[in-house]
Amino acid sequence: MTDMTYNTILLSRDNGLATITLNAPDKLNAVSRKMIAEIKPCWEELAADSSVRAVLLTGNGRPYAVFTPYKNAWLREVNDFYLRSYPVERHAAALAPLPQGLPPGVPELAAIGFETTNLRALKIATGTQGARGLFEDFVERIDRYHQARDFPAIKGPSYLSVHLRFGTLSIRQVARVAWQ
Structure with a gap:
């Protein structure tokens, strides 16, 4: 999936997590009509992206910026x-199948971007x-x-x-x- 281009917001994705960042530093990131007009299609783009698994927002609909509101929400729930321990066995069939052509076994660390270290x-x-x-x-x-x-x-x-x-x-x- 190709990201749409936005002028007043930035959209980035990494391992199933999407981040939307305001991108109007010249206007101190003040919310404008143009920004609001870009946010809706951005959300729609994310909703259509099956690789984005979750969006985490505070109770008032904003993303968490500090840990305390997240901690307080967790403590309430x-x-x-x-x-x-979570009963994962009954959900194993819901996992996506492995992609075709994937080599069998666990990949070598170098194959997934890790380097030899002196641990x-x-x-x-x-x-x-x-x-x-x-x-x-x-x-x-x-x-x-x-x-x-x-x-x-x-x-x-x-x-x-x-x-x-x-x-x-x-x-x-x-x-x-x-x-x-």
């Missing part, structure tokens, strides 16, 4: 279902075992997180972001433990 020398915890170790370490200090997270000299953050991003640790597992 969280319940036992969201903290349990072993850096002693970075990798894989599910590394994630488990970091998580167990974080659980011991989770009650102090709010006090230590903003100080680089203190072991405050969880260091779990990369594991949550790549699925070597379950977000539901982390949420379940944090919720207790």
Whole structure:
């Protein structure tokens, strides 16, 4: 799908996430009739794009700009279902089929844009075992997180972001433990 060209907004897509950015810096991004006229077809373009899986907006219809409204919305909605492991087995048939001509097996990291690194020398915890170790370490200090997270000299953050991003640790597992 080819993106339409817009003058007062920018549309970008990355891994199923679309971002619409106001693009009238000379007018301090003030909303104009022209901008409003471009936003509707932009939304229609995104609605027709099956690669864009979700649009995340605040309760008043605007995108989240800071974490607090998202956190507050999540806290209002969280319940036992969201903290349990998700029953994915019954939904496996809904997955899209693999594209034709795809080589079998897991691709080499270089084939998907990664470069050889010195992770072993850096002693970075990798894989599910590394994630488990970091998580167990974080659980011991989770009650102090709010006090230590903003100080680089203190072991405050969880260091779990990369594991949550790549699925070597379950977000539901982390949420379940944090919720207790």
